[in-house]
Amino acid sequence: MTARTDAELAAHLAQVAGQLLRTVRQSDVLSLKALGKAGDATANAFLCHALREQRPDDALLSEEEKDNLARLSFSRTWIVDPVDGTREYGEARSDWAVHVGLAIDGAPAIGAVALPDANDGDGLVLRSDAPIAVPPAPAQLRMVVSRTRPAPEAVAVAQALDAELVPMGSAGAKTMAVILGQADIYLHTGGQYEWDSCAPAAVALAHGLHASRVDGSPLVYNQADTYLPDLLVCRQEHAALVLETMAALAD
Template structure:
């Protein structure tokens, strides 16, 4: 049996990818155990993966700050330049339903910027990471926009209508962002409310692949804030930014006029 991995010697990106991949395997094992009824599975998976990620990061990077969806917030992180932001299960419903569109997010924000990250898609057997960018397939003639499969935001559907984009319903935020990288979609516009852990790792990975990432008004996404609510997000190819922004302005103007 091999000895423990020296995580302290790993690069931040390699550590993020390793932890996301292992947490994904743990989650698959929790689900496959069959001991949790459907209503309890999501919570069991979240808490189990969270314990692994939190302990692993505190062991590997004890001087860094940490913010997790499943942990009580800690003001000490606000004094740190380097803060790990994790979401043990992004898409709890999809995880419980044994779909593939859920994710594990492990990311590192440095001075508020999403710099390092990995997004594991355990149901698809993939981990996308900032240090191993891949080429993004060419966009088709008819653009595709990923939206929530249960409650698509009005702004997203309004923009899709104006640019004649096909809607692609999907689960977690991480799965949606990675769909743009994988060439399964071209635009991810969200305005229905999110928190820092929902977007930080996906944004780091998407930016490393050359995609545009911002708030829907074009302003930067800033992390490790005292208020972790970060409600909107745009991830798309850079050549589509003006098209999306113009359509969004037209939708907002029309909505305001109708109010």
């Protein structure tokens, strides 16, 4: 077996997990709710077994695993979300993702985000070790928001900036949309956990984007409380404007 770097391992595992999830979805015997549970369980089992075998000296945090706080004593913690956007996965939309991230000393250091249904089902994996060129922003900025429950703060900022709202599913898909030039700002305030943003943030930062909390403070991972409720991802040239607008609206 060829030894892989951390980034190569993250990308490989995200891609394979995405393929497994597409295979599970081909079943016609599961309801939408059951399909989501089966997909989560299958992808989680694969990712956790693979990471424990390939990186036995690292800690692991997964949305679908019981948390083990022994991870707090580790410098390196893998943080995974087997299916980010369960509803979109079940509906066979393209805006769901698989997240495989590695936090080192609390920072989102390495990540891969698979979009298994992108490119008409051919799939796409965006990774921290192979950044692509981020397209320039259009004259009117576009803000990606939840397609089912857009955060009021994000909507208010979009209105203040005269930005177009782009509804989309998972957090990973939203972050990747900024990299791919499908959107310019991802502002989230509706509540998330570490697995929702660790891998996407690592990939965004590797592409030269801004990624932080909505008050501008750094994103910090592998904490005792895994709740990490807000996130801002955008091009560097828009960060100050968005943060200032957010602060002004909060006053």
